[in-house]
Amino acid sequence: MADDGLDYSDIWELYGLSENPFSTNPLLVRGGIIPITCFIGRGNELVRINKQFRSKGGSRTMIVGDVGVGKTSFVNYARYLAKEKYFSPIKEIHVQETWNSEDFLTNSLFAILNTLTIEGNTGWLDKDTLKQVESVAMLNRISAVGGGLTATVIGGNYNQETSNPANIPFMALEDLFVSVVNQIYDKQHKETIIHYNNLENLQEKSVKRIFENLRNTFQTSHVHFVFIGNLVVDGIIQSIPRVSSIFSEHITLETMTLSEITEILETRLEKMKISENIIKPYENKVLEKLYELYKGNIRDILNSLSTAVTSATFDKPILLTEDTLSIVLREVVEKRFLANLSPKAKEILRIILDAKKGEITNKSLAELTKVSRSNVSAYIHQELEKYGCVHLKRKNGKDKFWAVRPEIRWMLLNPVPTDVRQTLIHPFPNK
Ligand SMILES: Nc1ncnc2c1ncn2[C@@H]1O[C@H](COP(=O)(O)OP(=O)(O)OP(=O)(O)O)[C@@H](O)[C@H]1O
Numbered sequence: 001m002a003d004d005g006l007d008y009s010d011i012w013e014l015y016g017l018s019e020n021p022f023s024t025n026p027l028l029v030r031g032g033i034i035p036i037t038c039f040i041g042r043g044n045e046l047v048r049i050n051k052q053f054r055s056k057g058g059s060r061t062m063i064v065g066d067v068g069v070g071k072t073s074f075v076n077y078a079r080y081l082a083k084e085k086y087f088s089p090i091k092e093i094h095v096q097e098t099w100n101s102e103d104f105l106t107n108s109l110f111a112i113l114n115t116l117t118i119e120g121n122t123g124w125l126d127k128d129t130l131k132q133v134e135s136v137a138m139l140n141r142i143s144a145v146g147g148g149l150t151a152t153v154i155g156g157n158y159n160q161e162t163s164n165p166a167n168i169p170f171m172a173l174e175d176l177f178v179s180v181v182n183q184i185y186d187k188q189h190k191e192t193i194i195h196y197n198n199l200e201n202l203q204e205k206s207v208k209r210i211f212e213n214l215r216n217t218f219q220t221s222h223v224h225f226v227f228i229g230n231l232v233v234d235g236i237i238q239s240i241p242r243v244s245s246i247f248s249e250h251i252t253l254e255t256m257t258l259s260e261i262t263e264i265l266e267t268r269l270e271k272m273k274i275s276e277n278i279i280k281p282y283e284n285k286v287l288e289k290l291y292e293l294y295k296g297n298i299r300d301i302l303n304s305l306s307t308a309v310t311s312a313t314f315d316k317p318i319l320l321t322e323d324t325l326s327i328v329l330r331e332v333v334e335k336r337f338l339a340n341l342s343p344k345a346k347e348i349l350r351i352i353l354d355a356k357k358g359e360i361t362n363k364s365l366a367e368l369t370k371v372s373r374s375n376v377s378a379y380i381h382q383e384l385e386k387y388g389c390v391h392l393k394r395k396n397g398k399d400k401f402w403a404v405r406p407e408i409r410w411m412l413l414n415p416v417p418t419d420v421r422q423t424l425i426h427p428f429p430n431k
């Protein structure tokens with residue numbers, strides 16, 4: 001089976017498709033591998049976010065949801081729908097673990113300049129403002145590659161060695177930001193939408209500090225701030241009334257329904273076809289099975305389909321049925337993960353996999369396996385974590401809660417007795 005790290009991207013031609021229809025990449029405003037028009041559902045949520053964009057003056061929306069439910073794609077689609085009437089940096093701003101308030105501002109300015117430049121719209125800004133933004137952006141870019149540097153920008157000499165990207169006083173950056181969005185509004189009558197992705201990358205104390213410091217900036221007129229995060233970061237924000245009170249909308253994204261996921265895949269196949277007919281690589285029953293295995297998480301469902309089809313396709317198209325899906329994915333999990341592990345590590349992994357609520361502490365693992373806590377830790381760090389089988393889900397005081405990586409759940413697919421194993425090759429005609 002093709003589990004050797006080679007590139008099988010061209011296998012999609014066998015199915016009459018231009019690209020991998022199971023790609024887990026988010027939908028992008030300007031179209032990536034998957035056309036943005038493959039977006040399905042979320043009707044109510046789109047109405048709510050659109051209401052914020054239409055509320056003249058500015059807004060702050062928090063989008064919350066589990067890993068891989070479709071947060072980035074949702075906001076990108078909302079920005080895509082708004083693209084004629086609003087200005088928005090094309091690419092969402094990816095919040096980094098090390099960021100402070102200055103980084104938030106410099107990266108916002110960088111993103112704005114980048115899009116103005118690509119679209120040939122730098123003329124929307126006054127010459128002076130443009131120059132200032134360019135210096136901030138240039139320093140930001142240098143610091144992204146090289147670390148600290150010395151800078152002399154905006155009204156004076158700030159010659160301190162620093163790792164602050166632009167080495168510009170916070171207030172000057174705030175003023176510059178306000179000035180930029182105001183000029184875009186005054187000259188083009190466009191309000192700005194800024195999309196910050198993955199706030200959960202920040203440490204708890206950074207979240208608090210950044211939102212306290214930027215409380216005023218986030219209330220700048222004519223700017224619609226959209227923040228994406230998980231439940232943890234949302235909880236942190238909710239715990240500071242001074243900060244949570246500035247949010248004008250809070251949207252929780254739930255998992256998609258099975259029929260929505262079925263429709264998403266049908267739409268992708270339709271939009272990515274390169275010939276009259278395509279050969280569909282899966283039966284719909286397979287979607288039901290994966291939906292159940294992953295409680296509806298679309299990212300995990302797509303990743304399973306992608307792995308199954310790419311691993312099993314060589315020079316002929318295949319068809320995933322419930323049985324063939326199990327055969328292929330169980331074989332992948334065995335080769336990719338389990339083959340690396342000692343028997344004891346495998347035993348521990350199985351317990352983590354079967355744990356209630358999908359998580360378990362070192363302490364419970366030690367009790368259940370009768371292995372000392374320090375040995376449990378060693379198995380986890382030296383084998384399970386090292387080979388990507390488990391991850392630390394959360395900490396509570398001294399307790400560490402471990403959970404399996406989504407791929408490990410392939411172990412739960414039904415074993416198929418050898419005598420009923422059917423061929424994987426697609427039995428034409430379709431269905
Ligand atoms: N409403 C939708 N319509 C069509 N496809 C979707 C939709 N929502 C999500 N997807 C697809 O599901 C996958 C996961 O979506 P996305 O990356 O947006 O999730 P996320 O919540 O931002 O994930 P993460 O927590 O990792 O940031 C992507 O491939 C995306 O194209």
Ligand SMILES: [Mg+2]
Pocket residue numbers: 026071072073197198
């Ligand atoms: Mg995302």
